Amino acid sequence: MLRQTRWLTVAALLGAAVCGPAVSPAHADPAGDAQTLYCAKPGNKRPLVDTAVALGLAGRGTHDKPLKVNGRDYAVKDWRQAFPLDFGRACAALVAVRKLPETSSGWTGELVKTVIGLIPVGVGALLALGSGMLTTRKASAERAAGELHAAATAYERACRDCLIGWRRGQGRSLEAAMDAPLSALLADLQRRKSRHPRWRLERLITAIRILDRDIREADWPTEPARLRQDAQRLLDRLEARHADAMEVVSRLDRPWRWYGPVRTEHDETPP
Numbered sequence: 001m002l003r004q005t006r007w008l009t010v011a012a013l014l015g016a017a018v019c020g021p022a023v024s025p026a027h028a029d030p031a032g033d034a035q036t037l038y039c040a041k042p043g044n045k046r047p048l049v050d051t052a053v054a055l056g057l058a059g060r061g062t063h064d065k066p067l068k069v070n071g072r073d074y075a076v077k078d079w080r081q082a083f084p085l086d087f088g089r090a091c092a093a094l095v096a097v098r099k100l101p102e103t104s105s106g107w108t109g110e111l112v113k114t115v116i117g118l119i120p121v122g123v124g125a126l127l128a129l130g131s132g133m134l135t136t137r138k139a140s141a142e143r144a145a146g147e148l149h150a151a152a153t154a155y156e157r158a159c160r161d162c163l164i165g166w167r168r169g170q171g172r173s174l175e176a177a178m179d180a181p182l183s184a185l186l187a188d189l190q191r192r193k194s195r196h197p198r199w200r201l202e203r204l205i206t207a208i209r210i211l212d213r214d215i216r217e218a219d220w221p222t223e224p225a226r227l228r229q230d231a232q233r234l235l236d237r238l239e240a241r242h243a244d245a246m247e248v249v250s251r252l253d254r255p256w257r258w259y260g261p262v263r264t265e266h267d268e269t270p271p
Contacts (some may be wrong), residue, residue, distance in 0.1 A: 032088075045076055051097075052090040073202035092155035145190075145253040151188045152245035154170070155181035155208075159215060159238050163231045166220055175216055182212055185245070192248060199251070204244050207264050211237050 039048050049066045052058045058067040058079065065073035069083065080087040158181045162174040186205060193201040214236055221227050244264045251259050 035095050036093050039094060044094065048076060048090055048094055051094045052086065055090060055093060057086040057090055139254045141252055145249045146254060148192065149187050149249045150244065151181065151185040152242060152249070156183045156238060156242040160235065162215060163235050166231050167228055171220065178212065196262070201248065201257060204262055204264045208241055211241055
């Protein structure tokens, strides 16, 4: 009886030694399980197939069974069961390439993507704003230059008609035609003077006033030769003042440049 008990004990110990590993739970592998779950996602099916083909682990199959091994087509699930080592290799490679994202940094990645996506939008908006501002400024500059050009040209024409009329003894009757153009020109220059103080436009304004006074108060001689000489002298001064005004027009048309005082010379001072 004692001998039988001993044999039963030995048999039980041998059975535990042989069968124990078969029924013991497998060791946990969180990293491997995470890779498997990642690769098993529906969205990673196509990238996993591409990875397996690229590594030479399988060929291209059909749409439903995209992997081909030894002439047989496999679905991804069936291929994983039939070739677990190849599946593990392809899955590990896919995870390594994608740097398997962590849950805690997922929002950071989305934020970076959002910011990167907004950069072209922001740059485009700034370019559009800058372009609009430049267009507006250019239009404003062209309008200002055009207004002064028209005023200066109208006054120059009125003065020239008057001086040429004096050669024929008709200048006095044409002086009244200088009034409105003079007022428009001086008003325009006054506006530019306040906006561009560095240009010192008060000198040009003073020179135009002196010229206008000299034309109106001229003591015209009756001798034709002296009359023509005096008229020509005033015409020369008129052309010089008109050139000065055109210089201001040119500056208004190109406002992005830096300009100093307008050089205006006059040989008389106002009374």
